[in-house]
Amino acid sequence: MSFTHKSLLDQSLGHIATTIAGATAVFHQNKLDFCCGGEHSLRQALAKKELDTAPILSALRLLQQQDGEITDWRSKPVKQLIEHILQRFHQRHRQQLPELCRLARRVEHVHETDPNCPTGLAQHLDDMYQELESHMIKEEQILFPMLAGGIYPVGPISVMEEEHLQHGDALETLDKLTNNITLPADACNTWTALYLGLQELKEDLMQHILLENQILFVQPAVNQRADSQMCCGSCQ
Ligand SMILES: [Fe+2]
Numbered sequence: 674m675s676f677t678h679k680s681l682l683d684q685s686l687g688h689i690a691t692t693i694a695g696a697t698a699v700f701h702q703n704k705l706d707f708c709c710g711g712e713h714s715l716r717q718a719l720a721k722k723e724l725d726t727a728p729i730l731s732a733l734r735l736l737q738q739q740d741g742e743i744t745d746w747r748s749k750p751v752k753q754l755i756e757h758i759l760q761r762f763h764q765r766h767r768q769q770l771p772e773l774c775r776l777a778r779r780v781e782h783v784h785e786t787d788p789n790c791p792t793g794l795a796q797h798l799d800d801m802y803q804e805l806e807s808h809m810i811k812e813e814q815i816l817f818p819m820l821a822g823g824i825y826p827v828g829p830i831s832v833m834e835e836e837h838l839q840h841g842d843a844l845e846t847l848d849k850l851t852n853n854i855t856l857p858a859d860a861c862n863t864w865t866a867l868y869l870g871l872q873e874l875k876e877d878l879m880q881h882i883l884l885e886n887q888i889l890f891v892q893p894a895v896n897q898r899a900d901s902q903m904c905c906g907s908c909q
């Protein structure tokens with residue numbers, strides 16, 4: 674067993690939930706109480722529930738590693754960048770958002786009377802999830818296969834760029850609802866995990882959009898834009 678796994682086992686559930694974004698989903702799936710029972714170590718909690726440690730440690734380690742190292746994507750093949758975007762961002766958003774909606778619903782319910790309660794956040798995250806899902810499906814089914822084939826269609830690219838602006842507006846609303854994702858002094862573990870996850874979602878979405886706008890959607894200089902031979906693009 675590695676040192677990292679040992680140290681994770683000895684950390685409290687509350688500490689893990691508030692330092693590894695997405696850990697609450699792993700705990701929730703395994704019915705591990707990180708809020709009221711958050712002072713117990715992961716080792717104690719797993720022993721009490723008689724759960725196998727290996728899959729839970731692997732899931733937590735994967736979350737820790739998902740940030741990965743910095744790569745110069747301009748020098749990589751388009752298909753490799755698409756694969757990276759699908760794995761690192763599309764798949765990750767599909768993991769993040771349902772869990773964030775669940776946590777937001779819980780915080781809004783339990784802390785309804787708290788003046789700092791982010792009222793309306795769960796609904797906003799639901800809306801963001803729907804918008805993002807529809808956007809990602811269009812990229813996956815229409816645009817990305819064209820880009821992988823060396824075709825850079827002006828119309829679909831500008832529609833996706835326009836939707837990226839709407840995602841930026843949604844992040845601004847998220848900031849307004851959460852006082853710029855600032856926790857109140859006495860926040861519980863669930864609230865802390867929620868805001869940690871929101872910060873991660875925000876950074877991921879911004880990085881995702883940046884990679885698409887600045888690199889993926891820009892035609893490599895060596896290729897002829899396939900549709901430019903038929904249309905200058907100004908009419909689209
Ligand atoms: Fe995307």
Ligand SMILES: [Fe+2]
Pocket residue numbers: 808812833837882885
């Ligand atoms: Fe996109």
